[in-house]
Amino acid sequence: MVEQPEDARVWRAPSIIDVAREAGVSAQTVSRVANGMDTVRPVTRDKVLAAMDRLGYRPNSAARALKTGRFRTLGVIVSELSSYGNTRTLEAFASEASKAGYSLALTPLWTIAQAGLTGALTRIADQAVDGLIVVLEEHELLKSDLKRIAKIPTVVVTAGRSHPYVAIDTDQAQGARLATEHLLSLGHETVWHVRGPERSHGARDRAQAWADTLREHGRVVPPVMPGDWSPASGYAAGKRLAADPAVTAIFASNDAMALGAMRALHEAGRDVPGSVSVVGFDDMELSADFRPPLTTVHQYFDRVATAAVGMLIDRIEHQKRTTADPVPTELIVRASTAPPPGSGTARVG
Template sequence: MSRTPEEPPVPTASPRRGPSMADVAREAGVSGQTVSRVANGRTNVDDATRDRVLAAMRRIGYRPNSAARALRNGKFRSIGVIISALPTFGNSRTLDAIAAAVVAQGFSIILMPVTRPTQGEVTGAFSKLNEQAVDGVIILIEQHQLDQSEIELPHGLPVVVIDSSARYDYPVVDTDQADGAATATRHLLSLGHETVWHIAGPPQSYSAERRRKSWRSTLELAGAFVPPVLTGDWSPSSGYEAGLTLAADPSVTAVFAANDQMALGLLRALHETGRPVPGEVSVVGFDDMEESAHFWPPLTTIRQSFEAVGRHAVAALLTEIETGAEAGEPVSVPTELVLRSSTAPPPVS
């Protein structure tokens, strides 16, 4: 239907304008300068006035423009995290710890998953984070590709790397994987086991490689036989498959699994094949996930502090952001042996 000339034009809807600083000033009965000082966290405002301005902001729904504020003071108060798109227990726990530490410091977090840590994907992730206006980046990718020479981290942003062997000009933070694996192996040897078998994590994992190498070197230093390695993919099902192989060998009396989830699958395989734990076979895991204390039997394992890794990474990045200081020595977070019921001396022949 056409509109006749006498009909008034239909008004077009305009986007709703959010409350402005001027609106807050009128509501609080103060000047616009005072509202600006409060919004930007300045200290030259008395407490009573600040409370009145903040109350006015809440009443009318005003939110400070973080982008504009960042242009003024050079800080966006936002941190990017480049993380593998393939989740693992360790990465998930570390990310939780990073997020908690970031929020505690009054920053926000922006995730940028990468499918494969190639030069193109890493560079693309950096570019996208630059567009999101972050102050710095934490890289949480455990695959070996990050350590290959063709992966060059772009410059221009403060960076902290977690779980890497590469010697970047950035802070590197990680758990002392080698010491944890050596502790697990020495514990089983100290109980009287002649050797320790190993279910390793996937070959592309730097953590898995360090645990495997440390297990091997610990056996060699003790003069013990080094059995062939069985390789899993961190999952309980891969631990179960490896466990069926180990259970069929009566000479196997001690196994170090590279994580608790594979240890869980191993325990099931041993139970199903009539190899009691720890009566015939002792088992040690790695991680100390919350459920490990409730496995049957409760799992002896290596505790790594994902929370400490996250805190150290965020602290190192904020120091880099504030001071521009270059990387110091890598931060190595210690591990701890947690003794439960899955380990015991070997059966008497």
């Protein structure tokens, strides 16, 4: 039998016995060091850690979980992973989880349908996770899986409050009110709205708050322009709005649609903000570099993530069902808004 060369042999991960032999200590001492126990002398701990580094030893998380009952891992299900808000929120989850000593197990939800969500929950249930965060615009889909998520600590990042689970989100309605009232304060008689997709609770909350704010100030509520979060849908809505000379103010439900609407206005010869003012929602990094720079509603995705991870860890480690108020937004005023043409008076009411 021909012996295989060293680099062709099957690699075997170093074991706790290998580390003990390398460091000249007992396997029990290695176990204590791996589990962060403070009963090992510093000199001995340093020897063990050095041996782990030399051998490339990694503690067995499954075995550790059998002892502690925890995997130090949070599962995350995210719908529409490519969207700006979800990407920023996921980044913030990873940062907050790491600070708390947890890692993330991500399961993207590629199909926004009941079968897709049920499948994602099934897949993540098979993984070694201590808790679950679900980022879902259409939270009604969870109703069919309430028994499933009741078996694991879960926090949902979603708008709306008509649900039985622990949830957190940006204050979507407050942000829409800020945007609408800003345009009214500049002297615009009313504000047109390019809304997000019908299935989105965030889009619904923003559209409802926009309409309510106009009614509270005794203004006409124009027909809603449909959108789907994309610049293309904002461009299509902008082309329709640009053709109406009565349109002087537009609130788009996200920055991407605001960008599309601004392009359509420019192509139609409608100056922004000289002829039409435009406000977005998100405050994505590029919004300050639009032409002109975009007035928009800033979402604090990091604060949402901090609240979500904190509430989930409270449930995991302390069995506490904590709640949190929606995270407030902030209006960032830039050069895309101004008083309407021929108006030197700003008023609200």
